[in-house]
Amino acid sequence: MVVNTDPGRGNDYHRLLSASSLFSGDFCIDWLVDLMIGKKPSQILAHLEEGVKDGWLIKQTPGYYCYKDAKKRGKWRNTLNEPEQTALHRSISDILMRESADDERAVHIAADHLLHIWNDTSRCRYLVRAGDVHLARFHNEEALHCYRKVLDDLANVPGEEEDLLFSETAIKYAKISAGRHDTEEVLSILESAVKRAERWDSKSLQALLKMHIAKNDWLRSQYSSALRHFEEGWAMAKELNDPKTMRSATVFSTFFHFWQGRFKEAIQIYEQSVPDIERYPQRGFPLLAMTTVGYCYCQIGQVTQGLGMLDSIRAQCEENGDQYMRAYALGNIGTILLEIGRIDDAVQFLENASSLAREIHNDWVWITARIALAYAYFLRDERETSLACLQEFLRTSRKVQVTVYLYPYLMELCVAMEEGKLPHADGLDLEKEIKETMSGENIFMKGIAYRCQAILELSKGFPHNKVINSFNTSIKFLEESGSEVELSKTLMSLARLELALGHQEQARELVMAATNSPGPFGDDGVPDDLKALVNNRPVGENLLKEILSLGQQVVTIREFKDLVQHIISTVNGITRAERGAIFLFTDGSDPPKLILRASKNLTQEQVEHPYFASSMKMIEEAAEKGQGLVMGINSEESAATFSPEIIRSRICVPMILREKTVGVLYHDNRLLSSAFKESDLELLSYFAALAAFALDNARAYEEIKRLNTKLSEENLYYKEEHLQNLHFEDIVGESPGIRRVLSQVDQVCGTDATVMIRGETGVGKELVARAVHRHSTRRDKPFIRIHCSALPETLIASELFGHEKGAFTGASHRRIGRFELADSGTLFLDEIGDISQDIQVRLLRVLQTKEFERVGGSETLRSDFRLVVATNRDLEEGVRSEKFRADLYYRLAVFPIHVP
Structure with a gap:
């Protein structure tokens, strides 16, 4: 089609094309009617149809048009000078802001124009709402632009409304800017926000701002300042006792325990907030915190539970279109697979996380994925690729001034360089890394540092008692952090030294301690050179300990919620299942129906999804026949790697109480291919019977407690009346x-x-x-x-x-x-x-x-x-x-x- 650019076609026509060129996407004829004052809708419509005929515009849905391509839009936009563009952006934004607040398309387009002009307080408030809408649609980068523009426009505007809006926006901005921008720049914004919140004595804003300052201080390795700010914020939140502020503070507390390497405490905070049935996100517990908790589960030895949790979050994010959080989940799955030695699988997940993170500007995931990949490629003996990933990690983390390291990979690579297994990288020195980590506040990383120091001392010929002291210090810190993964590595390293010194009994005790968990660090994880030390161990010794321990614990737990979570978590750990659930028959329905009553890493929505139908059929069959069932997949299905629709192995057994089936205990795996065996049915049947008995007692206890509480409340009511x-x-x-x-x-x-x-x-x-x-x-x-x-x-x-x-x-x-x-x-x-x-x-x-x-x-x-x-x-x-x-x-x- 020939594009007509004849300047004699009329000023109104040209004015319309120039003005509409400021819309980046579709624009509505109603907006142009408001914009071109004095022109009748019929005249504007005629010009638009003329623009379509001339090849400039395309007619979209009824009433909407857009430019045919960016080049044509740019040609008309260039006919406007800067003051004209600014005036039009202002007029367009005013028109769109009068549209319904529920019209998200208008909100997005208005925000696009507000980004080009200076905004007063009311426009800034609208821009914040636009950022919130973007965030709800998982468009984090667009939200970031909206929040940053508000911060820039309000930077020097005084007043109570302006100060509080600035402070609120600073919190929103800080939440999604980790690893994205220079941490010093983010800190400057947060510190300014604190001063503005202090002017109006807004304790809730001050509390949250101080915690965000603490986070950014920690990322810059300013540990003392970070702890001081966190403690100040936490004290303010507790004093306020405002539920919303306390929920945010509790989430921060989870992160702070993780940043300090205190994995058990982070999990404890999370588990206090979870309901019987998993939901993503949990009420008041955001997905980012939950992905962090998933990694913590791995570190304390509950690997399959951590993987199951992260895979459920990944699937939920994929379904919702939340690519930002999906990148976090993929990255954490990759690091867990790396920790347990599934190197090829880890590389696949980490590369996917890295590519997605780069595409959506999730720089924190990209940074952590690059260092994990550097270590993974080193383990695969791909040195050039390993060094390339390492250099990318160092360059980007230094650029945004993120100097805190939460994972052991950088130090492990420094050890490899010291041992001559990897070429030295500029700016890296093992002794320097060890010293800086030891002076930090992360007890998990201190445990890694002392192990690396022991290896370095051993290579330099230090006295054996000094080397052993370093190993023992590593053990002390790793035990305190709860990290079963890294603790087992230190114990194995120390056992190897004791064996070399001829201390076979001490070496055997260390290997036994390292394999004390029935999880993935059991006897199967013992290196070949140490296996002889545990060959005479009684079969199933650890399993028997777990069974006896669970039997003792369930009779002391009276709260139904705590009991079901404890049962599922324990059985997940023993069977190496990623997901677990208890299905109970409903009372009063005819015929009785099985409903999801409690779960780990399995949501109600996933149970209702078509891919779970075969599992539901299996559960119903187990309940009907009163017998346990095991199902796996064939090798052809297994080839469809990590498809969320494929459940690789599953097992379920009926819960029988007084010769009546009251429910079903169910567990499955979607990531790991460690299939359940028929021999597992007997063990799981024991747990199912124990669970049925314990749940019956817990229900009776809760009913008695409910009736007593109600009676007390009734007595109080009648006194008041x-x-x-x-x-x-x-x-x-x-x-x-x-x-x-x-x-x-x-x-x-x-x-x-x-x-x-x-x-x-x-x-x-x-x-x-x-x-x-x-x-x-x-x-x-x-x-x-x-x-x-x-x-x-x-x-x-x-x-x-x-x-x-x-x-x-x-x-x-x-x-x-x-x-x-x-x-x-x-x-x-x-x-x-x-x-x-x-x-x-x-x-x-x-x-x-x-x-x-x-x-x-x-x-x-x-x-x-x-x-x-x-x-x-x-x-x-x-x-x-x-x-x-x-x-x-x-x-x-x-x-x-x-x-x-």
Whole structure:
């Protein structure tokens, strides 16, 4: 098509093409109508059609156009000078900001124009929202640009709103800039934000900002400053006792324990927050923290559990399109496979993580993947590739001033260089690396450093007692960190030295200690030169210890949640399974159905996915036949490497209690091909029987605990209600009005219909409500009253639904709400007309399903109550004026009683 560039075609036509060239993608005719003031829509449409005919534009969906290519767009954009472009960007952004806030396309396009102009506070707030929208769609790079522009535009603008918005944005920016930008630059922004938050005494912002400063200090190896800032932030968060701030602080605490090499503590924090059934992400626990926890599981010896967790996160990210977090998951899977000696598989995952990270600008993953690949290629004897990866790692990490090393690979490569197995790299020196690591705060890396020092001392002919002291110091730090992986390496190295010195018994004890876990560091992991030391070990010695240990522990764990997680984790470790689950039969359904009751690395969504159908069929078959089953895949299926749809091996056994199948214990592998064997069925059947018995006890304990708590809350409620309200005189009256009321009470009391009592204040509406209850079938159950108008808006939700400990400031313990207290009885809501729209919505939901959650909780609760409400307001008028929801009104006014 010939492109017509005849300048005589008219200024309006040219003006339209110039203005529309500032849109990077599609643009809407409505926006041009607002932009080209004085022009009729028909004129603009004619020009657009003309642009299509001339070959400049393409017609997209109805009402939308775009330039045919970037070159044509650029040609018209160049006809505008800089002031003209700025003015148009401003006008376009103003037009788009008037669009619906729910129109994400308009938000994205408006943000693109706001990035080209200086923005006042309202525009900055809009730009922050655009960044949040980008982040929700996993477009981290675009979000980063939005946040950075806000920080630049507000840098020198004073005021409370500006200071707080700057501080909030600095936190968002810091979250996604790790390894992306110079850490000193990020620190400068965070320190400025702290000062601005201090001006307005915003403790919550100060707490989070100080923790982000701590993170960046740590990345620069400024350990003392990092610890000081973290402790200051943590103290502020605890003092505030704000649930949202505490959740963020808890996540930071997980990272800080990981950065210090304290893997057991990091896992402990995570496990305190997980529900019975895995969900990704967990409430208040972001995916980045969960990928870190997955790596920690590997280090403490629960390798398959860590791999299963990371693979589930990877699959979830792939499904959601979250490539940023998928890169983290791939990278951590690669490092775990590298730790357990699966070198070729590790290289595959690490290369995938590295390529993806470079593509999406996830520089932290790229940096860590390059050093892991350098070590992996060294182990594969590919020296040139190893050195190339190492140089890329050093160059990039120095550029962004990330000098902290959380993994042992750099030091291991320095040892290889010292031993002549790898050419020396400029700027690397083993003694220097050892010294710097020993002066740091990461006890895991200190353990690595002391082992490397022992190897260096041994090569230089130091006295054996000095070398042994270095090995023992390494053992001390690695035991404290919980790292079974690296601890076993140090023990093996020390055993080799003891054997060379002729101390065979000491060497044997060290190898036995290194293989004490039934996981992947058991007897199979003993090097050939040390295997003779453990050949006479009784078969299954470690397994027997684990079985006895589990048997002792399950009888002491009373909480159902803790018990199921402990059972699944233990069996995952013993069987080397990546995922595990307990399926239990539901009560009351006909026929009974198996539902997922607890899991590790297996979500409800994954159970419902088509690829899990064969596993579900296997689970149902095991329950029906009362026999365990084992399934694997053939070599042809196994060739489809690491496909998320392939489960490489699986095993399940029925849980039998008092000769009745109550559920199924299920475990599988998707990454590792260590298939389950038929001989494993007997062992798993033992665990299933133990689990069924323990869960039955835990349920009984929880029911007793629930009833005791409810009884205590009821007693407290009646004390608060005062004794005189519990014993009232009968309603007495001879007037037609009173007789009509009593007649209506008699009609409705035998049903469970909702009753609405109307009347002026002081006419005795509560007496009528109590009469309805006293003459109903629920008379022996609680009558629970709540005066809606007497409670402030902030407390009524807590009173109705209850709250969890820490749900809000002052929530020092769990409190049962009135809905829960009224189970099996009657709930009386006095002055129902005074509740807010928000409470109306939540009340309607409860009336529809009889289900609710406590404030700050995620557990769904049920309550079977009869509802009676009272009001002195004209609710029909409230419905007409839209102050009271019509759907709620018709649910409440099932049986109205007017008290004269």
